[in-house]
Amino acid sequence: MPVDEVKVGIVGLGLVSDSHIKGYQAHPDAEVVAVCDLDEARAREVCGKYGISRYYLSYDEMLKDHEVNTVDITTPTILHAPMALAAARAGKNILCEKPFCLTLEEGEQVCRAADEAGVTLMVGESYIFMTSMMKVRELVDAGEIGKPQQIRQRFGAWVERPGALEASRPVTDLHRGWRMDTTKAGGAGFPWMFDHCVHFFATAEYLMNDTRIRQVYALKSQIDWDSVAPADGQADMNIYRPEAAGDIPIITWTYDDPACTGIWMRAEPLNNKYDPMYGFTLSLIGDKGMIEVLGEGGTGLKWEGKDVHLILHRRNGPTDTFRFDEGGDDIWQSDVSYYSRAHANQIREFVDALIAGKRPRYCGEDGYRAIKTTMAAICSAREGVPVKVSEMTDERFGA
Numbered sequence: 001m002p003v004d005e006v007k008v009g010i011v012g013l014g015l016v017s018d019s020h021i022k023g024y025q026a027h028p029d030a031e032v033v034a035v036c037d038l039d040e041a042r043a044r045e046v047c048g049k050y051g052i053s054r055y056y057l058s059y060d061e062m063l064k065d066h067e068v069n070t071v072d073i074t075t076p077t078i079l080h081a082p083m084a085l086a087a088a089r090a091g092k093n094i095l096c097e098k099p100f101c102l103t104l105e106e107g108e109q110v111c112r113a114a115d116e117a118g119v120t121l122m123v124g125e126s127y128i129f130m131t132s133m134m135k136v137r138e139l140v141d142a143g144e145i146g147k148p149q150q151i152r153q154r155f156g157a158w159v160e161r162p163g164a165l166e167a168s169r170p171v172t173d174l175h176r177g178w179r180m181d182t183t184k185a186g187g188a189g190f191p192w193m194f195d196h197c198v199h200f201f202a203t204a205e206y207l208m209n210d211t212r213i214r215q216v217y218a219l220k221s222q223i224d225w226d227s228v229a230p231a232d233g234q235a236d237m238n239i240y241r242p243e244a245a246g247d248i249p250i251i252t253w254t255y256d257d258p259a260c261t262g263i264w265m266r267a268e269p270l271n272n273k274y275d276p277m278y279g280f281t282l283s284l285i286g287d288k289g290m291i292e293v294l295g296e297g298g299t300g301l302k303w304e305g306k307d308v309h310l311i312l313h314r315r316n317g318p319t320d321t322f323r324f325d326e327g328g329d330d331i332w333q334s335d336v337s338y339y340s341r342a343h344a345n346q347i348r349e350f351v352d353a354l355i356a357g358k359r360p361r362y363c364g365e366d367g368y369r370a371i372k373t374t375m376a377a378i379c380s381a382r383e384g385v386p387v388k389v390s391e392m393t394d395e396r397f398g399a
């Protein structure tokens with residue numbers, strides 16, 4: 001059902017919530033009317049900073065607020081599915097941050113409950129809303145590279161902009177500290193991978209014309225992380241360093257279309273440094289051309305002496321380059337606003353869909369499929385064999 005105005009209550013006021021709030025405040029048809037966190041000082045601070053009139057310290061109380069017709073869930077991952085389920089039962093539309101759920105069973109339950117209640121359920125998947133990724137898809141749709149056949153993604157650690165994260169807020173079990181605790185972040189011993197793989201698989205399907213990933217084969221890292229010091233400026237890695245948990249440096253996959261393949265790899269630190277591109281680069285190869293994204297987290301990226309963010313190589317035509325001058329990012333060191341702008345793009349899609357009464361671009365089923373594919377990757381690394389996504393179960397994963 002279309003709504004006239006989107007009146008949002010946001011639960012979980014940590015790192016990502018700021019980008020969501022800014023996204024709603026930039027949309028003429030949306031208003032954040034309430035926020036909720038267990039940390040009262042933080043709830044007060046957010047209300048003051050963004051001019052929001054009320055806060056709750058209990059999620060159940062916020063769900064009883066009749067003015068709130070939409071709930072945005074930005075809490076630790078263990079709370080996503082239970083909170084989304086309660087929101088659906090309370091008749092609220094839902095935007096739930098990734099990873100959507102910890103188990104397939106709870107993901108299915110939330111999707112069913114949203115359908116039964118007739119509410120909209122979108123999963124927050126910022127990567128497919130990055131300006132560069134949306135441009136890639138636009139070029140694919142325009143037939144610029146013909147049929148996409150192979151995707152190669154490469155990930156390096158993010159580098160924080162000095163002072164961008166809330167240094168004043170201590171790391172606790174509720175705030176940031178939960179991320180490497182596999183019981184709260186998911187992943188059956190691979191919490192970092194569980195948190196991030198969903199992004200890579202969502203991107204891999206989106207840019208491959210929505211072709212579904214069928215089978216995954218991943219390698220488990222044998223690096224002795226005790227012998228590797230964090231690189232300079234990698235404050236974030238002090239929490240996210242994978243030494244405390246299972247780690248996967250390379251994942252390969254095939255699609256329902258047997259002509260299509262994909263690979264993701266993580267850049268390893270070398271001599272206590274990551275390479276100067278500091279980030280996520282992507283190549284999408286089609287039968288008539290290739291697109292390269294020098295994107296997320298990149299600084300000083302150059303192609304033939306020019307600062308560019310995206311290159312379109314045509315087999316039988318000229319090469320075009322693109323820049324996205326978005327003023328950098330609020331949180332991470334980058335030429336492009338891959339994080340902040342992606343969240344704003346995602347929130348705009350969600351609000352527009354609610355106003356129009358349409359399905360948003362990334363729904364519960366999509367978030368669920370990304371979890372199932374991620375589980376397949378983790379099982380593959382653990383077991384040393386390729387794993388079909390369709391064969392994943394909670395029992396095999398150990399969720």
Ligand SMILES: NC(=O)c1ccc[n+]([C@@H]2O[C@H](COP(=O)([O-])OP(=O)(O)OC[C@H]3O[C@@H](n4cnc5c(N)ncnc54)[C@H](O)[C@@H]3O)[C@@H](O)[C@H]2O)c1
Nearest residue numbers: 012013014015016037038074075077097098126174175176
């Ligand atoms: N798409 C992206 O780019 C992106 C980026 C960051 C985080 N995320 C996702 O967003 C989610 C939140 O991550 P974060 O980094 O913002 O977390 P965070 O640790 O910074 O903040 C979590 C917040 O939730 C609050 N909280 C915990 N339990 C609560 C409860 N029962 N009721 C109300 N509030 C509660 C905490 O007090 C804290 O303020 C994660 O699942 C993460 O994967 C996505």
